[in-house]
Amino acid sequence: MSQISATPPLAANAAGAEVADTDLVKSAQGGDARAFDQLVTRYRGKVFGMCQHLVQNEQDAWDLAQEAFIKAWRALPTFKQDSGFYTWLYRIAHNCSYDWLRKKRIQGDGEFDETWQNQVAAGAETTPRGALRPDQALRNRELGERIRRAIAQLSPEHRAVVLLREVEGLSYEEIAEVTESQTGTVMSRLFYARKKLQELLQDTHNAHESD
Numbered sequence: 001m002s003q004i005s006a007t008p009p010l011a012a013n014a015a016g017a018e019v020a021d022t023d024l025v026k027s028a029q030g031g032d033a034r035a036f037d038q039l040v041t042r043y044r045g046k047v048f049g050m051c052q053h054l055v056q057n058e059q060d061a062w063d064l065a066q067e068a069f070i071k072a073w074r075a076l077p078t079f080k081q082d083s084g085f086y087t088w089l090y091r092i093a094h095n096c097s098y099d100w101l102r103k104k105r106i107q108g109d110g111e112f113d114e115t116w117q118n119q120v121a122a123g124a125e126t127t128p129r130g131a132l133r134p135d136q137a138l139r140n141r142e143l144g145e146r147i148r149r150a151i152a153q154l155s156p157e158h159r160a161v162v163l164l165r166e167v168e169g170l171s172y173e174e175i176a177e178v179t180e181s182q183t184g185t186v187m188s189r190l191f192y193a194r195k196k197l198q199e200l201l202q203d204t205h206n207a208h209e210s211d
Helices: 021-028 035-055 058-078 086-104 132-154 154-165 170-180 183-210
Strands: none
Touching: 021 035, 021 058, 021 086, 021 132, 035 058, 035 086, 035 154, 058 086, 086 170, 132 154, 132 183, 154 170, 154 183, 170 183
């Protein structure tokens, strides 16, 4: 981030509304590092979360997230905004994570953090509603742990599509762009991943009931 312009940061417009990604990108492409910092602040949590879900290690995930933002800054002059900035950024982070996985030859070991349980869609069966009784809270924690363990058993390819679809809420087309795959491949992977998760969760449920 070599040049910093003399213009004020674009945290919000005159009306106090959040500045759009497109405006921040244009400013950053003009050399305003503070505009890019706004984009980093906006997406660093999600980028870190995706990296951590994929590589299963917090410190490595922070390193990969930082690497992704550095690569995004360097490649920003060539970004034509024919896709959303966050989709473009996710693709860079996804590729950084996959390069790391290839080097380490990791095939899904590790544990998930609490963010998966906390990001379940509103209205889902596992979403807490109001104050929970201790027995309800215990069941939710146990369910969250079973979900994390099940997702960790998926391959990186299937884990990625589940996270991008169910946690980040990306469309099939956006996931295809991030993972550099065909839309049909994304749909196939997601179908398999959901089916596999159902089997894994059913197996753990049956094992739990038999204890």
